[in-house]
Amino acid sequence: MKMENILKKLIDALGLDSPxxxxxxxxxxxxxxxxxxxxxSVVAKLGEYGVWHLSTxxxxxxxxxxxxxxxxxxxxxxxxxxxxxxxxxxxxxCPLIPGAEYYEREVQEMYGIExxxxxxxxxxxxxxxWKGGYPMRKxxxxxxxxxxEDRSKKLKGGLS
Amino acid sequence: MEKxxxxxxxxxxxxxxxxxWILHFNSGGCNGCDIELLSLLTPSYDIERFGIxxxxxxxxxxxxxxxxxxxxxxxxxxxxxYDQIPEPKWVLAVGSCSCSGGVFSGAYNILGGIDKLxxxxxxxxxxxxxxxxxxxxxxxxxxxxx
Amino acid sequence: xxxxxxxxxxxxxxxxxxxxxLISLDGERVVNSSLRLGYVHRGIEKLAQQRTYVQNxxxxxxxxGICSHIHTTTYCQAIETLLGLxxxxxxxxxxxxxxxxERIHSHLLWLGVLAKNIGLDTIFMYSWRDREIVLxxxxxxxxxxxxxxxxxxxGVRIDLDADRLTMLExxxxxxxxxxxxxxxxxxxxxSFAARTRGIGKLTLEDVKSFCVVGPVARAxxxxxxxxxxxxxxxxHELEIEVPVMNExxxxxRSMIRMREILQxxxxxxxxxxxxxxGPVSTTAPRKVPxxxxxxxxxxxxxxxxxxxxxxxxxxxxxxxxxxxxxxxLITLPEQLKDVQMADVSAVIAGVDLCIACADR
Numbered sequence: 001m002k003m004e005n006i007l008k009k010l011i012d013a014l015g016l017d018s019p020x021x022x023x024x025x026x027x028x029x030x031x032x033x034x035x036x037x038x039x040x041s042v043v044a045k046l047g048e049y050g051v052w053h054l055s056t057x058x059x060x061x062x063x064x065x066x067x068x069x070x071x072x073x074x075x076x077x078x079x080x081x082x083x084x085x086x087x088x089x090x091x092x093x094c095p096l097i098p099g100a101e102y103y104e105r106e107v108q109e110m111y112g113i114e115x116x117x118x119x120x121x122x123x124x125x126x127x128x129x130w131k132g133g134y135p136m137r138k139x140x141x142x143x144x145x146x147x148x149e150d151r152s153k154k155l156k157g158g159l160s
Numbered sequence: 161m162e163k164x165x166x167x168x169x170x171x172x173x174x175x176x177x178x179x180x181w182i183l184h185f186n187s188g189g190c191n192g193c194d195i196e197l198l199s200l201l202t203p204s205y206d207i208e209r210f211g212i213x214x215x216x217x218x219x220x221x222x223x224x225x226x227x228x229x230x231x232x233x234x235x236x237x238x239x240x241x242y243d244q245i246p247e248p249k250w251v252l253a254v255g256s257c258s259c260s261g262g263v264f265s266g267a268y269n270i271l272g273g274i275d276k277l278x279x280x281x282x283x284x285x286x287x288x289x290x291x292x293x294x295x296x297x298x299x300x301x302x303x304x305x306x
Numbered sequence: 307x308x309x310x311x312x313x314x315x316x317x318x319x320x321x322x323x324x325x326x327x328l329i330s331l332d333g334e335r336v337v338n339s340s341l342r343l344g345y346v347h348r349g350i351e352k353l354a355q356q357r358t359y360v361q362n363x364x365x366x367x368x369x370x371g372i373c374s375h376i377h378t379t380t381y382c383q384a385i386e387t388l389l390g391l392x393x394x395x396x397x398x399x400x401x402x403x404x405x406x407x408e409r410i411h412s413h414l415l416w417l418g419v420l421a422k423n424i425g426l427d428t429i430f431m432y433s434w435r436d437r438e439i440v441l442x443x444x445x446x447x448x449x450x451x452x453x454x455x456x457x458x459x460x461g462v463r464i465d466l467d468a469d470r471l472t473m474l475e476x477x478x479x480x481x482x483x484x485x486x487x488x489x490x491x492x493x494x495x496x497s498f499a500a501r502t503r504g505i506g507k508l509t510l511e512d513v514k515s516f517c518v519v520g521p522v523a524r525a526x527x528x529x530x531x532x533x534x535x536x537x538x539x540x541x542h543e544l545e546i547e548v549p550v551m552n553e554x555x556x557x558x559r560s561m562i563r564m565r566e567i568l569q570x571x572x573x574x575x576x577x578x579x580x581x582x583x584g585p586v587s588t589t590a591p592r593k594v595p596x597x598x599x600x601x602x603x604x605x606x607x608x609x610x611x612x613x614x615x616x617x618x619x620x621x622x623x624x625x626x627x628x629x630x631x632x633x634x635l636i637t638l639p640e641q642l643k644d645v646q647m648a649d650v651s652a653v654i655a656g657v658d659l660c661i662a663c664a665d666r
Contacts, residue, residue, distance in 0.1 A: 021601040023387050052514045055602070055611045056602075056628035070600060070611065074535055079599070086357055096435040097532050099517030103628075125665055127233035127269065135268045136352055186323045188346045190369025191450045191662040195415060202434040216319035233344045234324060237316050263368050266356070267349040288371055288452055294497055 003030065003075025004024040006049045013045060014038065022078070029076040036081050036090045038087045039069075043079075043093050045072065054093075057103040061138050067113070069093075110136035146155065168301075173305060176222060176248070178250050180213040180302050183221035183245065188264075188276065189228020192288030193255040204290045213300060223301065225294075228249035229257040230271040231266050242278050250301055253280045254294055256287040263287070297300060309337065312647070316345050320423055320651050327638075327654075331647055339642045341635065346665040354625040359385055359459060359516065359594060362622065369627065370663040371452050372415060374409045376605040377627075378457035384601035384614045385459050385539055388594050391418040397461030397586040398540040403474075403577045404444070404456050404499035404602075405539065406570040411440045411452075412606035413563045413570075416658045417488070423651040424501040428593055429492065436484045443477045446470065461587025465632055471578050476580075478571050485571070489564045502556040506653035509554060516637045519630045520608020521562045522657060526554035532604040539603075544576050556656035563647070563658075566606075605630055629663035 007019055007030055014036070021028040052065055055070040065088060069079040081090060092115040093100050104115040105124040112134040115121075123130065171290040186194050197246070201214055215221045218241045230238060253274040256262035261272040274280050281304075285296035310331045316324035324345035330338040350369055354362050366381045379401055386393055414437040420628035441451045445469055448454035448463075456462050466474075470524045483523060492498045510519065513526040531548040533541045549565040551558040594616040603613040608630030615624040634657050641653050 023597060024543070025383055025387055025601050026536055029600045052517070053519075054517050055609065056626065058388065058613045058624070058626040060624050067626075068613065070613065072602070073610075096517075097517065099633060100516050101638055102632055123344065123492065125344040125346075127231070127344060130232070132268065135349060158340075185317055185345070187664065188324075188348060190368045190371045191323065191376075191660065192368070192374070195371060195452060198322065199434060199438070202431055202438075204435060204438045213348070215318075218317070228346070229348070231345065231347060233347065234316065237324070241317055257368075263365055264348045264353065267353045269349045287368070290451065297400050 003051075003073070003077060006046070006051060006073075006075075007032070007077065009049060010042065010045055014041060016042075017083045024076050027076065029070075029077045031080050033080045033082075036083065039081060039093065040081070040084050040091050040096070043069075046077075047096060051077065052096050052097070054100055054103070057100065057107055059136070060114060061136075065111065065113060067107070088113045089116055091115070092119075092121055097160050110134060112137070125144065177302055177305055179213070180222050180298065180305075181213045181215040181220060182223045182225050182252075183218050183241070184225045184227070185241055187226050187228045187234045187258070188231035188270070189255060189257060190288075191257070191287050193227040193294075196224065196288055196291050197254060197294055198272055199291050200294060201220065205295065207295060207298070210295075210299065210302075212216075214241075219246065221245050222248075223250045223252055223298065224261065225252045226274045226278075227252055227254045227298050228237075229261045230274060230277050232269050232271065235277060236270060238274075238277060250281040250305075251278050252282045252297055252301055253283065254284045254289055254297065258285045261286055308398075310381070314650070314654075320654060322419065322490055323659075325659070325661045329642065329647070329650060336642050336645050336647065336650065339399040339639045341633070341638060343661070346662050348666065350666045351625055351627060353623055357619045358592070359622065362625070363457065363459065366627075367453050367455060368399050369629070369666055370660055372412050373408060373605045373607065373610075373663065374453045375456060376405045376603055376610055377586050379405060379539065380601045380603040380610050380612045381614075381625075382457045382459050383603070384599045385594060386590070387458075387601070388597050388599050388614065388616055389590060391588060391590055394460050394585045394588060395540070395582045397588075398575050399581050400462045400464065400466060400500055400586060402459060402540040402544070403574055404448070404454060404462075406574045406577070407440055407444050409570040409606045410574075411437055411444070411568050412658075414440070414485075414569045416563060416606075416655075417492075417560070420427045420502075420556075420652065420655040424498070426495075426498060426501075429488070429498075432484075432491075433488060436488065438479060439477055439481050442579065443474055446467075446473060458587060458590075460590035461585070463587070465586050466581065471581070475575065475578055478574055480481070482568065482571055485564070485567050489568075492564070494561060498558060501649070501652050502560060503553075504555050504557075504654070505645050505649045506556045506559075506656045507554050507555065508637055510552075511571055512637065512640060513554075516606075516640070517633050518637055519633055521559055521566065522604070522634050522637070523608065524548065524550050525551040525558035525562045532588060532602055532609055537603060538593075538601075540577070543580075544573055546573065556652050559656050559658075594620075594622075607631055607660060607663070608634065627666055628662070629666070631658075631660045631664040635659065635664055
């Protein structure tokens with residue numbers, strides 16, 4: 001089934017807003033704005049229609065946090081979810097797409113968004129002794145030279 | 161007996177110079193230097209003609225060859241591997257990011273070059289290093305062993 | 307019965323890069339396994355947001371040393387789409403040529419690693435010797451053996467003259483002969499088959515549910531290849547056939563990759579024969595208009611995904627990178643279930659891990 005038809009069926013079935021687009025290669029990417037509560041039903045419907053490949057989950061920080069679920073199945077589709085900064089919770093889609101686990105863990109540790117029902121919420125990329133907060137957030141500057149100096153001092157003390 | 165004592169260090173130095181075994185550890189690099197280091201084993205470069213052997217266990221190695229900057233997660237491991245190598249030991253930093261942090265300096269998870277953590281005996285710059293450069297670095301390091 | 311837990315990594319002769327596995331055994335059989343990433347995590351996504359678009363081309367190339375060119379390709383084409391640049395066809399062709407040469411290099415490197423991991427050092431030596439041919443070709447045209455710095459925003463930095471094209475053609479002919487010999491060897495070799503057949507199995511359902519990409523997916527019967535299904539660069543003008551197999555084991559993955567080498571070499575020859583005339587690049591402005599773009603490309607290991615958001619300045623506001631190894635890694639605990647401890651090395655090598663890519 002073509003992505004346009006899938007989109008049409010999906011919107012009719014769940015009563016969603018009409019899609020917008022963003023740039024893509026070679027064709028434009030369809031963007032569908034949904035609410036966090038609709039996520040599971042939309043992903044389940046997509047699975048029914050044969051869209052199984054989730055490329056990744058991107059998180060963006062504006063005034064709100066935005067999650068982008070990039071699907072690909074011989075056509076592009078991005079689900080867009082906006083989250084209020086005081087309620088950073090979305091349901092995990094791991095039960096529907098087991099391959100989403102690493103993407104969700106990465107967003108969780110980098111931005112502090114809680115994926116409810118994530119089977120293994122251990123850190124994925126950050127070190128075991130990480131105490132620097134959520135490194136990808138805009139207000140986080142853990143890479144300043146001050147942090148570097150601090151670390152080298154610690155090391156000199158520890159290396160003898 | 162007295163004479164033997166004087167000869168023994170000379171023999172040891174001679175033996176070390178003839179068979180410097182290296183241990184390769186990627187401390188957070190991009191793979192570029194690693195594959196160049198591994199191609200040293202292959203027929204085109206063949207470092208074994210210099211008596212150099214790529215060893216898998218730190219306890220058998222003489223030279224620790226590090227590629228890449230030191231990441232936070234790797235830091236305790238690198239220190240542990242260095243401690244496991246028996247004395248005398250040498251450290252060779254291969255690649256720009258291993259020498260100074262290179263293109264990754266300033267990242268939140270990067271400590272900097274290998275010399276932030278371990279005493280480095282020889283720096284091999286290049287991004288990535290050519291195999292010939294790495295051989296040159298190892299040979300120069302071996303020649304400097306007294 | 308007590309279970310034994312065997313740690314593999316972060317420093318281990320099996321692994322060329324640091325990653326850590328914990329494998330619980332019941333006798334010789336693997337019952338459970340877990341892995342820990344993050345040893346090579348450098349924070350490139352954050353770093354890229356603090357540098358300009360032009361500086362980032364250099365940084366992005368250093369995500370991974372094996373597939374450095376495909377990363378810059380994906381990145382540059384994202385920016386070119388945002389800018390609405392019309393990249394000259396010759397530039398796109400040369401870009402594609404490098405992509406294919408890199409695929410040959412990556413697959414030959416992988417064959418060596420697999421062969422070494424299962425104890426066939428001769429094949430390791432042969433495949434890495436033959437790999438030098440393609441490295442020399444890439445060095446001849448770009449100046450770099452593993453990092454080529456060929457892509458710039460708006461095209462490529464290098465041009466190919468008639469001498470270089472002849473050199474490439476004869477190099478590829480030489481390589482073809484050797485690769486066919488290698489394929490013959492591993493197809494007939496009984497010990498290679500014994501170590502790779504029937505292990506690390508993934509069914510088509512597994513592959514779909516874990517969002518697996520690249521040769522691993524194609525070895526389980528999933529017919530996807532972005533070069534054909536979502537063509538970028540010059541692929542829409544080239545003839546591509548995608549090898550697909552149904553066994554889903556390490557053997558099938560080996561065969562897929564070996565066939566892809568021949569396929570890549572055919573593509574490279576097509577490009578050399580049909581290279582259009584004209585300039586190789588166009589000038590690009592330093593500032594990128596605000597907007598969002600998604601860029602995908604088929605790396606040697608599968609789909610590379612870039613998401614770029616611009617706010618109109620000289621620096622990207624957000625650059626998301628997803629590499630194929632990260633998706634393929636999720637399947638490793640699944641693949642390792644019930645294999646013998648001695649086969650773990652073959653299974654790990656069969657996925658073609660690139661930890662530097664996965665950790666970024």
